Amino acid sequence: MRKGLLKKVRRIVVKIGSGVLTSEDNGIDPLFLSRLAGELAQLRADGIETVVVSSGAVAAGRPALGLTDRPKTLPQKQAAAAVGQSRLMRAYEEAFSQQDLTVAQVLLTRDDLVNRRRFQNARSTLDTLLAYGIVPVINENDTVVVDELKFGDNDNLSALVTNLVEAQLLIILTDIDGLYTADPRTDATATIIPMVRGITKDLERAAGGSGTSVGTGGMATKLAAAKKVMRYGVAAIICAGKTPGTLTRAMAGEEVGTMFAPAERSLNRRKHWIAFTLRPAGSIRVDAGAREVLARHGRSLLPSGIEKVEGRFERGACVRVLAPDGAEFARGIVDYSSQEIERICRHKSSEIEEILGFRYGDDVIHRDNLVLL
């Protein structure tokens, strides 16, 4: 089963959690990195390209600041990341050069992927690095980001990078051997779930926060990352990073960790970007009839089906589309601003020009820019 899903994999994203990369005293663990380099070199010999998304900058920078616990303030965290990031890259360089692998540091902010031109630019840089046989090592640019610009956690970043580089598999290496029915740190009866075909509310409830002082999002953000790549038609595996050979065994189709099967109806890259990378600037509530034609027949959203607009946004913004009960069922890019939509909603498209004095087209959201969630 797993082997079948892995057959066409040629490019992978491997996300490394802070807990995997650092040892007890919070220094970078060189043994882990040299094992990782060995496993990635072998994959490369087998024709598989790797992009690494690595956490660990904050944890690696902590000792230099004399911090024994998680930094308390944002400037402290950013200072720790600034010190730690260069240590991290030095450690990667040392370990990877032993295997004749060259690494490249790539630091991203959310804006780099939200802006379509910057997204494309980041993509060509990464493609070029890979074409040269270099292993990109990506992290969030912690030193400069403020809340509005944050990916928040590297699980999310790794899912967006999987879309960016069109990898066929995301592997999340963490400090636990997979997704359990509950957090095994607090529930001794928890058992591992080997295969997930769809993310249910029950699974989301089971996935809790981080159990360590270095991890960020726990299993909850890993599940959210898996959900994102599944919608892109890509598989994900969450497995133990510290156990030697796990990556190799996972790539060979052995039953390690938890595997997430790709969704059968997947989104193309642009629609995935609309659904998961852009931040909604407001919402549009539609009536039952509009919900039906959008959800069932994949049609465009016309002004006549819109009941209410929430938030202020411009033409070209990403918005949530809500059903009459307020539940979000789609996201899309609008062709009219919130103020224009307030004036044309509940009207026929043929009346747009008369009401506004101009028209861009019949649709408020064209079906090519609309994603069902």
Ligand SMILES: Nc1ncnc2c1ncn2[C@@H]1O[C@H](COP(=O)(O)OP(=O)(O)O)[C@@H](O)[C@H]1O
């Ligand atoms: N259902 C669950 N199954 C497995 N681990 C869970 C679950 N719920 C919460 N966790 C916690 O998630 C942690 C892994 O996330 P995190 O600490 O953020 O690691 P990383 O630094 O690799 O991102 C585990 O050590 C565990 O304590």
Ligand SMILES: N[C@@H](CCC(=O)OP(=O)(O)O)C(=O)O
């Ligand atoms: N960018 C941060 C990591 C943030 C993060 O998500 O950490 P983790 O949960 O360990 O993957 C750092 O390098 O310390």
